[in-house]
Each structure stands twice: as structure tokens, then as C-alpha cells.
Amino acid sequence: xxxxxxxxxxxxxxxxxxxxxxxxxxxxxxxxxxxxxxxxxxxxxxxxxxxxxxxxxxxxxxxxxxxxxxxxxxxxxxxxxxxxxxxxxxxxxxxxxxxxxxxxxxxxxxxxxxxxxxxxxxxxxxxxxxxxxxxxxxxxxxxxxxxxxxxxxxxxxxxxxxxxxxxxxxxxxxxxxxxxxxxxxxxxxxxxxxxxxxxxxxxxxxxxxxxxxxxxxxxxxxxxxxxxxxxxxxxxxxxxxxxxxxxxxxxxxxxxxxxxxxxxxxxxxxxxxxxxxxxxxxxxxxxxxxxxx
Numbered sequence: 001x002x003x004x005x006x007x008x009x010x011x012x013x014x015x016x017x018x019x020x021x022x023x024x025x026x027x028x029x030x031x032x033x034x035x036x037x038x039x040x041x042x043x044x045x046x047x048x049x050x051x052x053x054x055x056x057x058x059x060x061x062x063x064x065x066x067x068x069x070x071x072x073x074x075x076x077x078x079x080x081x082x083x084x085x086x087x088x089x090x091x092x093x094x095x096x097x098x099x100x101x102x103x104x105x106x107x108x109x110x111x112x113x114x115x116x117x118x119x120x121x122x123x124x125x126x127x128x129x130x131x132x133x134x135x136x137x138x139x140x141x142x143x144x145x146x147x148x149x150x151x152x153x154x155x156x157x158x159x160x161x162x163x164x165x166x167x168x169x170x171x172x173x174x175x176x177x178x179x180x181x182x183x184x185x186x187x188x189x190x191x192x193x194x195x196x197x198x199x200x201x202x203x204x205x206x207x208x209x210x211x212x213x214x215x216x217x218x219x220x221x222x223x224x225x226x227x228x229x230x231x232x233x234x235x236x237x238x239x240x241x242x243x244x245x246x247x248x249x250x251x252x253x254x255x256x257x258x259x260x261x262x263x264x265x266x267x268x269x270x271x272x273x274x275x276x277x278x279x280x281x282x283x284x285x286x287x288x289x290x291x292x293x
Contacts, residue, residue, distance in 0.1 A: 055072060079107070097111055120210075128205045131208060131216050139221075142197065151196075156187060164183060197228050
């Protein structure tokens with residue numbers, strides 16, 4: 001049996017790692033987990049299944065912190081400042097980070113454990129709207145002086161470049177004019193915000209857990225600083241059926257709950273649906289329906 005198999009690697013992580021060419025990292029991961037277990041005095045449980053696509057995550061018992069969660073992930077652009085964001089929020093609507101470490105292509109975090117840890121996605125979507133909106137309004141703030149958060153434009157440019165590469169290589173089928181409008185808007189919007197705050201950028205119902213300390217806590221943020229309007233997008237895209245059925249009604253509801261400009265939110269949603277369409281082909285129908293005139 002391989003070392004990777006002995007460590008019960010979650011299936012989503014293995015599949016994503018092999019698809020993205022992280023095989024060498026996957027082979028090193030068991031040794032990294034053993035090192036962290038000794039370094040942070042941990043007793044580890046079995047990893048959560050099916051798990052996420054970029055990290056090995058398991059319950060842990062720490063001699064210093066008690067019940068916790070160990071997250072050991074492939075270091076990638078979007079999540080570079082996860083620990084910094086959690087420290088900035090310091091448990092206010094989000095889980096706490098107990099300690100963290102970056103080594104080469106690996107990021108490790110020891111995190112607060114949520115009990116019972118059930119996800120918000122088990123609740124009706126109209127309730128999800130209210131919870132997500134309430135959490136976002138708590139998370140949005142000006143970071144402390146000297147913070148190293150990157151601008152939202154950096155992530156949007158990264159995704160826009162990736163989308164254009166897929167178009168050029170034939171891995172995305174989008175009407176050229178629609179593609180041009182969407183990607184240009186995706187680059188423009190983060191640079192025209194009237195207000196810039198610390199963002200979560202990946203807040204949807206699967207990243208909100210029930211907790212004893214607070215009713216709901218945010219996990220797995222990907223912090224950037226920028227337009228708060230952006231932060232409504234991932235929740236809406238996670239509500240695929242409702243968004244496809246009423247592509248203007250859901251954005252109007254979220255804009256109202258978050259006190260955002262509904263027209264600007266529609267423009268963001270249009271741009272995201274175009275740029276994200278290689279992964280979400282259904283989103284092109286939404287983009288066409290709400291395309292700015």
C-alpha cells in the first residue's frame with residue numbers, strides 16, 4: 001500500500017491534485033502531516049470526506065488548544081492570506097486561527113473546531129440569504145494599518161487571464177462578443193469601487209458551519225481588499241436553480257439585504273457568469289439574461 005493511501009487521502013483532494021499536476025506534493029503530504037503532528041503536539045482523527053480540493057483537513061486534539069482542526073493545503077494564489085484574514089476578524093463571525101505556518105508550497109493552519117459543524121447548506125435558501133448577508137456585513141471592515149492583503153483586482157486579473165487562455169486554447173465555448181464584454185467588465189469593476197473593505201470572496205453555504213460559540217461561523221475565507229459588492233456573488237452562484245429561474249430577483253434580494261447598489265451587483269454577476277462559464281456552463285444563460293444594455 002502506498003504512503004498516500006495509508007494516510008486516507010480525501011478523494012476530492014486526490015482527484016484535484018492529480019488533475020492539477022500536484023502528484024509530487026501529494027506524495028510529500030503524509031510526511032508533512034507527521035511533522036506538524038509532532039511540532040504542534042497533535043493527535044489527529046480521520047480526514048473529513050469527501051474533503052475539499054486543495055487541502056487535507058482533519059479533527060485534531062492539541063495539548064495546548066484542546067479540540068481543533070488541522071488544515072494542510074497546497075499553497076495557491078487565492079488562499080495566500082487565509083490566516084491573516086482570520087486573525088483580522090479574530091473570531092467575529094469567523095473561526096479563529098490558533099497557529100499557522102507557510103513552508104514552500106504548503107500552508108498549514110490549526111483552527112478552531114466548530115461543534116456540531118453542520119453546514120448552512122442544509123437550511124432553506126431564503127434562510128441562507130439572511131445568514132450570509134449578516135455574516136458579510138460583520139466581516140467587511142478596514143484592515144489594520146500594515147496589513148498585507150492584496151487588492152481584489154489582483155484576483156480578478158488572475159481569473160480573467162485564465163479565462164482568456166481557455167478561450168484561446170478552445171477550452172471555453174463563449175460567443176466572442178459576450179466573452180469580451182464579460183472579461184472587460186470583470187477587470188474594470190474592482191477598479192471602480194466607491195468603497196473598499198476586507199472581503200471573504202468565497203462565502204457560500206458550504207463555508208458556513210454551525211457552532212456552539214456562535215450560531216454560524218465562516219470557514220475557508222480567501223481574503224482580499226476591494227468592492228463589497230463582489231462578496232455577494234459566490235452565494236448566488238451556489239443557488240443555481242433559483243438563480244437560473246429568477247436571474248434578476250435573487251440579486252435584487254441580496255442587494256437589499258446587503259444595502260448594495262442592485263445595478264452594480266447585476267454587472268458583477270454578469271461578468272462572473274461569463275468568466276466562470278468554463279466551470280459553470282449553465283451560467284452563460286444567466287449572463288445573457290442580465291447582459292447590460
